[in-house]
Amino acid sequence: MTGEPPAGGWRVGVGNPYEPDQLLAVVALTDHGIATRLIRRWSVGGAPRHHLLDPCTGDSLETGLDSVTVVARDAWMAEILTKAAFVAGPSEAMALIAARGGAGLLVESAERIVAAGEFAAFFAPLDREPVLCGATR
């Protein structure tokens, strides 16, 4: 039978980009996709690089975001929006995510974490372990 989704939802942990063993938040999802991207750095020839590139230049992005999590209707949409939000930067990411019906959690620093769209509605209590903690990159 079809109908309203049951109360509550799957608890999914969002990784902390600064403390790999800790969670930044736990969200409760009923019928949603979720994706998280964070910057993982290395160096090539002494130059710092990471895998989130500016398509226009091919340079590693430095837009002031360290991690982006997006909740959307589908996981593939959430994944696309995380990348687009990273490239857009913090000032435009909110509008971009919201325009596609998504909600985002933008991490600019350990002191500045911004919930975009309706992301706050997905927050779940931290009193129990989440089902999954995979949303960490």
Added chain:
Amino acid sequence: MVAPKRRFFVPVLPAVGLAAVAAGPVLQALGSSGPANSVSASLATTHGSGDDGPEAGAPAGHGTPPSKGDDGHGRTIRKPYHKPKPGPSPQGHKPGDPTTTLDPPTTAGPTTTTTAPPPKAPPSTTTTTAAPTTTTAAPTTTTAAPTTTTAPPTAWKWTGGRYDPTVLHAIEAAGYDRSFEQIEAHRPAGSGKAMPAPGCAGVVLDPHLRTVTLPPGVGFDPGGIGKGLAADLVVDLLLEEGAAGACVDLGGDGRAAGGRLAGGRGQPLRA
């Protein structure tokens, strides 16, 4: 010597419905005007984005050459971003062909008739308490797709090129040609030289054959959509097979459906 164009097939799963689901988001993300339109229309309705034309959802100001600006927090960022521009029509491509470039015209185009099987209609009832999934719950949009007269939204376009699956060679040059673990354990082999992504304007899709043809020198990086799409497909399959709910994580990209916590009590389930 001119490098030949390369063609590869969008993954097609055994079930017809899943084949449409599998190809739909990929083609839609890239910009097909074929059967993937049904998925596009479904998403447009679901997300309520209003004007869902090619530029829908684009941040204000995009469409002009990149420039530097301040993000309001004292940092300099590039904005606005570039606007993808139509590329030259691929050789042999004529208006009305079932194939399409990734940057279709924004005005009414020729009506095309597709012979591709429509996505499998969802059952009227299911054995799950979960809401029907987005990708299989759009029976009414499939009939309108073949005669649509407006260009579908494409992720490459509506993100203003911020999502660009042709970033493959650029990301390899940056050293990301192996897993993170291998990068950390060994010295990256990339050239380190920054190279722009060519963009999707010259990529040709054939929704009938479910093929993607890349211009010479253009690489396709599924990394920005692949895991998410796979998670969606796995959850859809589990629900179709009778699961009351499912939650799938594929390393940072996950999909949940039919979650049930009995009012917030009880042990969470693991799929």
